[in-house]
Amino acid sequence: MTHREHRYAVRLDWTGNLGSGTSSYRGYSRDHRLGAGDKPAIPGSADPAFRGDPARWNPEELLVAALSSCHQLWYLHLCAAAGIVVTAYADEAEGVMVEESSGAGQFSAVVLRPRVTLAPGAGAADMEKALALHHEAAEKCFIARSVNFPVRHEPAVGVEVEVSAG
Numbered sequence: 001m002t003h004r005e006h007r008y009a010v011r012l013d014w015t016g017n018l019g020s021g022t023s024s025y026r027g028y029s030r031d032h033r034l035g036a037g038d039k040p041a042i043p044g045s046a047d048p049a050f051r052g053d054p055a056r057w058n059p060e061e062l063l064v065a066a067l068s069s070c071h072q073l074w075y076l077h078l079c080a081a082a083g084i085v086v087t088a089y090a091d092e093a094e095g096v097m098v099e100e101s102s103g104a105g106q107f108s109a110v111v112l113r114p115r116v117t118l119a120p121g122a123g124a125a126d127m128e129k130a131l132a133l134h135h136e137a138a139e140k141c142f143i144a145r146s147v148n149f150p151v152r153h154e155p156a157v158g159v160e161v162e163v164s165a166g
Contacts, residue, residue: 008036009036009037010034010035010036011034011035011036012032012033012034012035012044013032013033013035014031014032015029015031015032015033016028016029016030016031016032016045017029025051026051029045029053030045030046030050030051030052030053031043031044031045031053031056032044032045034057042057042062043055043056043057044056044057044058044059044062045057045058046058046059047060060095060097060107063095063107063110063147064093064094064095064110065093066143067093067095067110067112067141067143067144067147067151068091068093068112070141070142070143070144071091071112071114071134071137071138071141071144071151071153072089072091072114074136074137074140074141075089075114075116075133075134075137076089078133078136078137078140079130079133082129082133084118084122084126084129084130084133085118085119085122086116086117086118086119086130087117087118087119087160088115088116088117088160089114089115089116089117090114090115091112091113091114091115092113092115093110093111093112093113094110094111094113095107095109095110095111096108096109096110106149107147107149108149109149109150109151109152110147110149110150110151110152111151111152111153111154112151112152112153112154112155113153113154113155113156114134114153114155114156115155115156115158116130116155116156116157116158117157117158117159117160118130118157118158118159118160119159119160120159120160120161120162121159121162122159127157127159130157131155131157134153134155135153138151138153
């Protein structure tokens with residue numbers, strides 16, 4: 001089997017020097033800016049529990065978002081390949097991080113809750129296949145395969161209601 005290597009370059013610029021650098025724990029902002037090439041910058045900070053700005057993305061949210069996005073991309077690909085027509089997809093993902101008394105911590109789990117809507121006319125077999133494809137997407141997701149904690153899935157599949165003109 002041939003392996004290909006992909007590289008991802010991201011730039012982080014700390015923007016939180018309030019004038020005295022890190023001279024004290026409370027004397028600097030956790031704000032930073034993430035960028036990659038010519039893409040729009042992502043404003044980042046720490047979780048508000050760690051003196052971060054709640055209006056900015058924190059690393060923990062970005063990790064959960066990466067898992068959710070990766071699953072969705074694989075899932076839609078697999079549905080298209082299987083002839084399953086998805087008309088809507090939404091996920092309410094949630095991650096749990098456990099902080100130790102030392103201040104160190106790690107994620108203990110992430111739960112993805114994708115809600116999928118199939119095109120009008122989808123039958124029971126399509127719905128069954130649509131649910132099963134979540135398992136395959138989970139096995140293929142690059143991000144989920146790279147983390148050392150469980151990524152669980154609680155999917156739901158429904159069928160779009162056909163509205164008659166009249």
